[in-house]
Amino acid sequence: MESxxxxxxxxxxxxxxxxxxxxxxxLLARRIGQPAILGExxxxxxxxxxxxxxxxxxxxxxxxxxxxxxxxxxxxxxLETNLGQLLRVGxxxxxxxxxxxxxxxxxxxxxxRLMGVAHLPALVVSASLTATSxxxxxxxxxxxxxxxxxxxxxxxxxxxxxxVLGLVILTVVxxxxxxxxxxxxxxxxxxxxxxxxxxxAIVLGTLLIPMVxxxxxxxxxxxxxxxxxLLLALTLAWVASACGSxxxxxxxxxxxxxxxxxxxxxxERGITDLGHLFVPIFFVCVGAAVDxxxxxxxQRANWPTLAIGATLIVxxxxxxxxxxxxxxxxxxxxxxxxxGMIPRGEVGLIFAEMGDxxxxxxxxxFGAVTLMVVVTTFLAPPVLRRLLVTRGPxxxxxxxxxxxxxxxxx
Amino acid sequence: MESxxxxxxxxxxxxxxxxxxxxxxxLLARRIGQPAILGExxxxxxxxxxxxxxxxxxxxxxxxxxxxxxxxxxxxxxLETNLGQLLRVGxxxxxxxxxxxxxxxxxxxxxxRLMGVAHLPALVVSASLTATSxxxxxxxxxxxxxxxxxxxxxxxxxxxxxxVLGLVILTVVxxxxxxxxxxxxxxxxxxxxxxxxxxxAIVLGTLLIPMVxxxxxxxxxxxxxxxxxLLLALTLAWVASACGSxxxxxxxxxxxxxxxxxxxxxxERGITDLGHLFVPIFFVCVGAAVDxxxxxxxQRANWPTLAIGATLIVxxxxxxxxxxxxxxxxxxxxxxxxxGMIPRGEVGLIFAEMGDxxxxxxxxxFGAVTLMVVVTTFLAPPVLRRLLVTRGPxxxxxxxxxxxxxxxxx
Numbered sequence: 035m036e037s038x039x040x041x042x043x044x045x046x047x048x049x050x051x052x053x054x055x056x057x058x059x060x061l062l063a064r065r066i067g068q069p070a071i072l073g074e075x076x077x078x079x080x081x082x083x084x085x086x087x088x089x090x091x092x093x094x095x096x097x098x099x100x101x102x103x104x105x106x107x108x109x110x111x112x113l114e115t116n117l118g119q120l121l122r123v124g125x126x127x128x129x130x131x132x133x134x135x136x137x138x139x140x141x142x143x144x145x146x147r148l149m150g151v152a153h154l155p156a157l158v159v160s161a162s163l164t165a166t167s168x169x170x171x172x173x174x175x176x177x178x179x180x181x182x183x184x185x186x187x188x189x190x191x192x193x194x195x196x197x198v199l200g201l202v203i204l205t206v207v208x209x210x211x212x213x214x215x216x217x218x219x220x221x222x223x224x225x226x227x228x229x230x231x232x233x234x235a236i237v238l239g240t241l242l243i244p245m246v247x248x249x250x251x252x253x254x255x256x257x258x259x260x261x262x263x264l265l266l267a268l269t270l271a272w273v274a275s276a277c278g279s280x281x282x283x284x285x286x287x288x289x290x291x292x293x294x295x296x297x298x299x300x301x302e303r304g305i306t307d308l309g310h311l312f313v314p315i316f317f318v319c320v321g322a323a324v325d326x327x328x329x330x331x332x333q334r335a336n337w338p339t340l341a342i343g344a345t346l347i348v349x350x351x352x353x354x355x356x357x358x359x360x361x362x363x364x365x366x367x368x369x370x371x372x373x374g375m376i377p378r379g380e381v382g383l384i385f386a387e388m389g390d391x392x393x394x395x396x397x398x399x400f401g402a403v404t405l406m407v408v409v410t411t412f413l414a415p416p417v418l419r420r421l422l423v424t425r426g427p428x429x430x431x432x433x434x435x436x437x438x439x440x441x442x443x444x
Numbered sequence: 445m446e447s448x449x450x451x452x453x454x455x456x457x458x459x460x461x462x463x464x465x466x467x468x469x470x471l472l473a474r475r476i477g478q479p480a481i482l483g484e485x486x487x488x489x490x491x492x493x494x495x496x497x498x499x500x501x502x503x504x505x506x507x508x509x510x511x512x513x514x515x516x517x518x519x520x521x522x523l524e525t526n527l528g529q530l531l532r533v534g535x536x537x538x539x540x541x542x543x544x545x546x547x548x549x550x551x552x553x554x555x556x557r558l559m560g561v562a563h564l565p566a567l568v569v570s571a572s573l574t575a576t577s578x579x580x581x582x583x584x585x586x587x588x589x590x591x592x593x594x595x596x597x598x599x600x601x602x603x604x605x606x607x608v609l610g611l612v613i614l615t616v617v618x619x620x621x622x623x624x625x626x627x628x629x630x631x632x633x634x635x636x637x638x639x640x641x642x643x644x645a646i647v648l649g650t651l652l653i654p655m656v657x658x659x660x661x662x663x664x665x666x667x668x669x670x671x672x673x674l675l676l677a678l679t680l681a682w683v684a685s686a687c688g689s690x691x692x693x694x695x696x697x698x699x700x701x702x703x704x705x706x707x708x709x710x711x712e713r714g715i716t717d718l719g720h721l722f723v724p725i726f727f728v729c730v731g732a733a734v735d736x737x738x739x740x741x742x743q744r745a746n747w748p749t750l751a752i753g754a755t756l757i758v759x760x761x762x763x764x765x766x767x768x769x770x771x772x773x774x775x776x777x778x779x780x781x782x783x784g785m786i787p788r789g790e791v792g793l794i795f796a797e798m799g800d801x802x803x804x805x806x807x808x809x810f811g812a813v814t815l816m817v818v819v820t821t822f823l824a825p826p827v828l829r830r831l832l833v834t835r836g837p838x839x840x841x842x843x844x845x846x847x848x849x850x851x852x853x854x
Contacts, residue, residue, distance in 0.1 A: 040504060042511040043685030049512075050678035053671060061664055094450060098505035101452040102459075254471055258720045261463060268460035275453030304717040310668045311718065 040095045048096065049315075051088055055081050056314035068415055071379060074314050075408065078321020085326075091319035101281075103316030106309050107380060108282040109267040112289020113302060117236070126361040127191030131166075133360035134192060134375050135199050138163035138353030145345050155399055158389040161207045162403050163350050166196040167379025167411065175374065180422050184366045189374035192357075200381050202229065204280050207388070231279045232287065235270060239291040247295065259297035260304025266292070282384070320383045323390060328401035339398045343405035350410050351376055370421050377414040382407035450505045458506065459725075461498055465491050466724035478825055481789060484724050485818065488731015495736075501729035511691075513726030516719050517790060518692040519677040522699020523712060527646070536771040537601030541576075543770035544602060544785050545609050548573035548763030555755050565809055568799040571617045572813050573760050576606040577789025577821065585784065590832050594776045599784035602767075610791050612639065614690050617798070641689045642697065645680060649701040657705065669707035670714025676702070692794070730793045733800060738811035749808045753815035760820050761786055780831050787824040792817035 040048075055077035063073030081089040091097060142163040146156035171193045175186040209227070243266075250262055267288035274284030292298060328339045358372025386403040389395035395403065450458075465487035473483030491499040501507060552573040556566035581603040585596040619637070653676075660672050677698035684694030702708060738749045768782025796813040799805035805813065 040508065042508060043682055043691050045508045045511070046515065046678045046685075046691060047682035050675055050682060053675050053678070057664070057671065057675075094504050095508040098450065098452060098455045099509075101455070105456065254467070258717065260717055261467065261720050264721065265460055265463050265467075268456045268463070272453055272457035272460060275456070281453050281456060303713075304720075307668065307670055307714040307717045308721065310671050310714075311674065 040093050045095055048089060048093075049099075051081060052077075052315055052318045053311070056318050060314070067419070068412065069379075071317055072408070072411060074317035075321040075324075075383075078318040079324055079326055080321075081318065082322025083325055089318065089322040091322045096315070096319060099312065100316040100319040103309075103312035103314070103319075104282055104380075104384065105267060105271055105285040106264075106305060107313045107316065109264075109285040109289040110302075110305050110309055112286040112291075113293055113298065113305065115286075115290055116293055117290050126188050126364055127195060129361045130188060130192035130357050130371060130375065131195035131199060134166060134196060134354050134357030135164040135203070137356055138350055141349035141353045142346060145349050149342060149345065151342075151399065155389065155394050155396075158207055158385060158394050159346065159399060159403055161203045162378070162382050162385035162389070162407070163346065163353060164196070164203055165200045165378045165381035165385065166193045166354070166375050167377045167381055171374055171377060171414075175418075180370075184364075185370040185374070188361075188364070188366075189371050192371075192375060196375075202232070202283075204283070204381075204385065204388070207385070209279075227277055227279055231274055231277045232283065235273070235284065235287045236290065239270075239287065243291050244295075247297070258304060259300045260308070263288070263292055263297070263301040263305070264308070317380070317383070320387055323387065323400075324404050325397060325401065328397055329405060339401040339405070342398065342402035343409075346402055346406040347409050350378065350406050351413070354410075367421070370418065373414055373417050373421060376417075377411045378407045379411050382410070450503050455505055458499060458503075459509075461491060462487075462725055462728045463721070466728050470724070477829070478822065479789075481727055482818070482821060484727035485731040485734075485793075488728040489734055489736050490731075491728065492732025493735055499728065499732040501732045506725070506729060509722065510726040510729040513719075513722035513724070513729075514692055514790075514794065515677060515681055515695040516674075516715060517723045517726065519674075519695040519699040520712075520715050520719055522696040522701075523703055523708065523715065525696075525700055526703055527700050536598050536774055537605055539771045540598060540602035540767050540781060540785065541605035541609060544576060544606060544764050544767030545574040545613070547766055548760055551759035551763045552756065555759050559752060559755065561752075561809065565799065565804050565806075568617055568795060568804050569756065569809060569813055571613050572788065572792050572795035572799070572817070573756065573763060574606070574613055575610045575788045575791035575795060576603045576764070576785050577787045577791055581784055581787060581824075585828075590780075594774075595780040595784065598771075598774070598776075599781050602781075602785060606785075612642070612693075614693070614791075614795065614798070617795070619689075637687055637689055641684055641687045641693065645683070645694065645697045646700065649680075649697065653701050654705075657707070668714060669710045670718070673698070673702055673707070673711040673715070674718075727790070727793070730797055733797065733810075734814050735807060735811065738807055739815060749811040749815070752808065752812035753819075756812055756816040757819050760788065760816050761823070764820075777831070780828065783824055783827050783831060786827075787821045788817040789821050792820070 056074045059073035059077035059080070060070035061073070063076070064070055078089065080086060082091070089096070091100065139160045142160035143156055146159050147153075151159065171189055175189065180186045209223075247262075254262075267285045270284030270288045271281035272284070274287075275281045292301060295301075327333070328336050329343075330336050331340060354375040355369075355372035357375055358368045358370070361368075364371075382403070386395075386400060386407060389403065390400045466484045469483035469487035469490070470480035471483065473486070474480055488499065490496060492501070499506070501510065549570045552570035553566055556569050557563075561569065581599055585599065590596045619633075657672075664672075677695045680694030680698045681691035682694070684697075685691045702711060705711075737743070738746050739753075740746050741750060764785040765779075765782035767785055768778045768780070771778075774781075792813070796805075796810060796817060799813065800810045
């Protein structure tokens with residue numbers, strides 16, 4: 035991480051450039067009907083090593099801020115996730131989620147092995163294929179006005195489930211990446227730890243947090259609840275990491291535990307403001323870490339990246355699209371569900387970033403996974419728009435508020 | 445700055461400890477009638493190298509976040525400062541401010557030279573004596589319900605003026621510290637640059653910002669104005685630094701320029717949330733940088749620090765207290781004004797930190813200045829409380845909102 039020293043004025047300058055780039059490209063992306071996250075990724079590509087070279091995500095100060103960005107994003111997603119609905123989610127969503135995780139994973143793993151990718155990187159690549167971006171999915175359905183229809187609800191439920199499954203897979207992969215050899219025992223151990231942390235944090239949190247919060251309300255009646263909420267997210271992220279789990283799983287659980295609490299509204303407001311600042315830093319840094327020159331087809335050396343990327347894209351689309359047809363009893367439009375599950379968005383990028391950071395991926399694989407994430411994320415909104423007949427013009431972003439605005443915008 | 449690598453989970457853990465410590469000690473401080481900032485400083489002392497050693501403010505990621513904290517604080521102070529009132533401020537406030545800058549500076553400089561302190565550190569020490577904390581001052585008068593009375597208004601006006609003067613002095617000192625030799629020409633040059641940047645930024649900003657903001661409102665109607673505001677603060681901070689001025693002067697001007705704008709309310713809300721998170725990081729880091737073992741009177745080696753500190757405290761109190769009697773025509777309670785000007789608070793600490801960071805201070809001088817800041821900041825609230833007969837119990841913090849809450853709490 036330590037690639038040079040960063041002083042405060044330069045740090046302020048880089049932050050300004052990141053925020054301006056994220057905002058401008060985000061607005062441009064929305065102008066052409068795409069989610070803002072894509073604009074932020076492109077801003078990163080423009081500002082990063084592919085082009086201008088102004089943003090180096092390996093600078094420690096920047097890296098830590100972008101990690102704070104993912105923490106806030108996952109906390110926000112947890113905050114809007116109802117644990118009860120998550121547990122009581124219909125068989126339909128569960129089936130879609132399960133098939134939507136298993137099939138892309140299997141397809142990706144087989145494809146990777148056939149292409150000669152080693153065991154460990156093949157595992158991480160396949161894990162990245164299992165992701166569904168609850169943020170992108172929720173935003174697209176909401177923007178098209180179909181969030182409350184059966185297809186929208188099923189996709190949302192499956193995406194949320196997928197998010198938890200994805201986080202567990204992430205944790206497992208995270209454990210494996212951090213030196214544990216890839217054995218059945220280590221897989222069992224890391225997934226046991228991930229589920230163990232998840233269950234322990236949820237059970238203890240559900241019991242303790244209302245009491246703790248009551249004490250806080252008494253001792254600090256004028257205080258900002260968002261500060262205490264963030265404190266919980268930071269603490270659980272640290273505990274998760276100490277348990278050998280992924281820090282962001284802790285942040286997600288913190289959000290989950292505060293969902294529906296008395297303070298949730300104030301927390302959402304504050305987290306939205308923090309998210310507007312930090313979440314784009316994460317996406318811009320991820321974009322800045324991509325070297326798009328490996329996508330240039332005029333360079334023969336890039337053909338492997340493009341070939342692997344194309345294969346992954348096929349596996350990614352087929353696997354998720356098929357999951358829409360898995361609940362055979364469902365009478366609605368299965369294609370809508372299948373397409374709704376396709377975008378990998380931020381979760382896919384977290385995998386890509388982890389593979390890159392842990393030196394599991396070479397630049398070819400990192401490029402291929404990023405290409406897959408970018409293409410699947412780009413593809414879903416326009417296709418869904420064609421599948422669902424829109425009623426009049428798209429509503430502007432102005433009527434959405436708080437956490438919805440945050441999670442659907444980023 | 446580069447003292448070891450900081451990974452994300454450890455960073456989250458340190459942030460959690462800082463926020464919890466700041467909150468707990470801040471609440472304790474307020475419980476005993478002191479401003480929260482003192483609790484945060486004490487939290488830093490407990491968590492830093494004096495005691496537990498958990499928080500090392502020299503870690504780059506932490507240092508940059510704490511710098512972001514000062515930037516946000518100065519932006520918030522600028523945001524609540526009316527430029528017109530600043531320019532039209534009565535002769536009373538101006539006299540108090542001028543005498544309150546000149547007298548402590550002169551007393552401090554003479555005292556330092558008599559004690560054998562070299563020219564440059566004596567200059568920085570004297571500069572730290574000129575500060576008046578607008579945050580502390582405003583909060584104490586507001587809490588005692590005297591903000592709208594003549595004494596309160598005069599002190600507030602003088603403190604705000606003092607803040608700008610202090611920022612210019614800071615900029616001058618900052619320029620001198622950064623290698624410029626201490627000559628009349630370099631003093632003129634750096635103060636010219638500081639005033640030049642100030643004037644240019646205010647004039648250009650007043651002309652351009654309404655237009656730019658109009659464009660933003662058109663292009664990004666659903667956007668968070670706080671993001672654009674922060675972008676302005678970061679950019680001006682960077683420009684200020686590029687002009688050889690202090691970055692926080694740019695942040696202050698950014699706030700000044702947005703004061704009273706249509707978006708000010710939304711910006712204040714967002715900045716308050718950001719400030720709750722970042723500003724305590726700054727104060728905790730400053731506290732963590734103090735080694736209180738140099739205050740231990742049982743160690744003979746500490747006597748110089750305590751002697752210098754005691755001298756500075758006398759100069760600090762005398763200089764500001766006398767400034768209350770400078771406007772001889774004023775018929776009100778001059779002692780209230782004098783005492784109201786005493787607390788150095790965050791501005792004094794910025795000087796102390798700069799002297800430490802620029803290796804101008806040895807640990808003795810840094811300890812002495814910190815002791816002076818801590819004592820003057822501790823002293824003012826209880827003395828003011830005795831001078832102003834309070835009407836019933838102090839209002840709780842719950843009835844204050846937004847930026848007032850932020851600036852008065854920190």
